[in-house]
Amino acid sequence: MAPPLQPPRRITGTSGPSRRSLLAGVAALGALGAAGCSRVPTASTTDGGDLLERLRAAGVVRLGIAGEIPFGYIDKDGELTGEAPELAKVIFKRLGVDRVQPVPTEFGSLIPGLNSQQFDVVAAGMYVNPERCEQVIFSDPDYQMLDSFIVRKGNPLGLRDYQDVVEKKAKFATGTGYAEIAYAVEAGYKESDILIVPDQVAGLNAVEAGRVDVFAGTALTTREVVKKSGKAEATEPFKPLVDGKPHVDGGAFAFRPTETKLRDAFNVELAKLKKSGELLRILKPFGFTEDEMTDLTAKELCGG
Secondary structure (H helix, E strand, O other), rough: OOOOOOOOOOOOOOOOOHHHHHHHHHHHHHHHHHOOOOOOOOOOEEEEEHHHHHHHHHHHEEEEEOEOOOOHHHHHHHHOEEEEEEEEEHHHHHHOOOOEEEEEHHHHHHHHHHOOOOOOEEEEEEEEHHHHOOOOOOOOOOOOOEEEEEEEOOOOOOOOOOOHHOOOOOOEEOOOOHHHHHHHHHOOOOOOOOOOOHHHHHHHHHHHOOOOEEEEEEEHHHHOOOOOOOEEOOOOOOOOOEEEEEEOOOEEEEOOOOOHHHHHHHHHHHHHHHHOOOOHHHHHHHHOOOOHHOOOOOOOOOOO
């Protein structure tokens, strides 16, 4: 993402809890979980950090999640799931850490929570961008993502990208803290004219009700959320422009800057999963396809 904004909110399906209500539930669950499990001390004492060794000794790693489907959330049975937690379970098992523990928080609190040692890793499908790279270190992305619009059936205004939205003076909406805000502004849309809604479900509702002409989100979430809609559809995915150049976002795990050994060990296992095709198998149940697989690196997305 271009600015230090939250990544596009990612909620699949047109039914189920909103992001706001979902967070309320997972926060309570997370508090119970935290009470039942002692913390792993996280102060590093060696170059590159020794958190991995202490996680192995404790047998558990605490994952910061933002309660968002399909990236990291508590399901209806009270179980931790989502693309990032399920991937974390596999990788940390390979690293000798048998158990993962969710620590739910608001998305905007993930980096502060990580750096204040409330949890060990951010497992929330967080986009890698230069601003965030000044605060944390990232694994290489486990997925890449293009943007897409939710529009009324037939796309009557012919909206294919942010430039179309500006030129046709469409009523535009996106989600709280979404990177799509910056993409629209870069295209020339006045930020004060953007309708901000909680998530993709609210965005779909706004399009269906005619309150806006278009809602911008990720290709994955827009195609999932419109599946049961008889009034709206998702446009073909496209690359937004950042500094005038087509841009592809990538989501990854975040670590404290001192914990390079843990990040590097994580990357080794992630690379193996990519090479074997296991990564797609893990992410596919959450709506990911071959199009979302990537060879992007954190270094590229951090700006070199």
